[in-house]
Amino acid sequence: MTHRRRLGQAGYYIISILLAVLALIPFLWMISTSLKSRGALMSIPIEWIPAEPTLDAYTEVFSRFPFLRTIGNSLFISVAFTLITLVSASMAAFAFAKLRFRGNGVILSIYIATMMIPTQVTMIPLFVVMNRLGLIDSYASVILPSMFKPFAVFLLVQQMKTIPNDYLDAARIDGAGLFHIYFRVALPLCIPTLATLAVTTFMESWNDYLWPLLMLTDRNKMTLPIALSTLNGQYNTEYNVLMAGSLISMIPIIIIYIAAQKQFKAGLMAGGIKG
Numbered sequence: 001m002t003h004r005r006r007l008g009q010a011g012y013y014i015i016s017i018l019l020a021v022l023a024l025i026p027f028l029w030m031i032s033t034s035l036k037s038r039g040a041l042m043s044i045p046i047e048w049i050p051a052e053p054t055l056d057a058y059t060e061v062f063s064r065f066p067f068l069r070t071i072g073n074s075l076f077i078s079v080a081f082t083l084i085t086l087v088s089a090s091m092a093a094f095a096f097a098k099l100r101f102r103g104n105g106v107i108l109s110i111y112i113a114t115m116m117i118p119t120q121v122t123m124i125p126l127f128v129v130m131n132r133l134g135l136i137d138s139y140a141s142v143i144l145p146s147m148f149k150p151f152a153v154f155l156l157v158q159q160m161k162t163i164p165n166d167y168l169d170a171a172r173i174d175g176a177g178l179f180h181i182y183f184r185v186a187l188p189l190c191i192p193t194l195a196t197l198a199v200t201t202f203m204e205s206w207n208d209y210l211w212p213l214l215m216l217t218d219r220n221k222m223t224l225p226i227a228l229s230t231l232n233g234q235y236n237t238e239y240n241v242l243m244a245g246s247l248i249s250m251i252p253i254i255i256i257y258i259a260a261q262k263q264f265k266a267g268l269m270a271g272g273i274k275g
Helices: 002-034 056-064 067-098 104-116 119-132 139-147 150-160 165-173 178-189 191-207 210-215 224-229 239-259 261-270
Strands: none
Touching: 002 239, 056 067, 056 239, 067 104, 067 139, 067 150, 067 178, 067 191, 067 224, 067 239, 104 150, 119 139, 119 210, 139 210, 150 191, 165 178, 178 191, 191 239, 210 224, 224 239, 239 261
């Protein structure tokens, strides 16, 4: 039995390593392409290690458009989008999970059911609303939809339902108000789930292309995905410049994941633990 178990573990590790290598191949190709000159892009056989590596593609990215400002725009929008999502979703989840009021379950079910509505269906109504509010071509038009995230509310409701009511009752006995209980008792117990939600929400906002494209018309306000799309020419695409820009755009997501890695793993594991 022990021998079979060792063989099973060895097979598991071998398959895992092979899958990891396969997953890294596109990333390695991006790095290799970004270090090539334009003439070496279509060389056959493919040069995984450039014969003459160069950083010209990276300097070209910064000369095409205000790249640092574009990164700043995306960073500001993504951070604001994430914070508003966490605050609004956690408050709504606390109300649905721990407060008793008429129609609690019905309202939550209807709200969660809106996840089945495709985003493309709601874009025109949202555009009309933003236009009437005079928010077109403003950061607010891109950030405000973060207040309504059914999946975030659903995820946090499941987590808050696991918090024993005894903790909340003890806080009430000590004289804590409703907001104090939410902020000091409920939120700290949801940190792993909040970290998971923060990483996924940040990635969603950082990589969003269509909604900022519809809302932002000023070149100085464009986000990184919109800027990278301008590197795709109608008849010709400089893939080394495109890959350089794409690699730079990955840096904030990697930093955030590394910073929240421990809590992110705990949040993922919490979803599979009951009782």
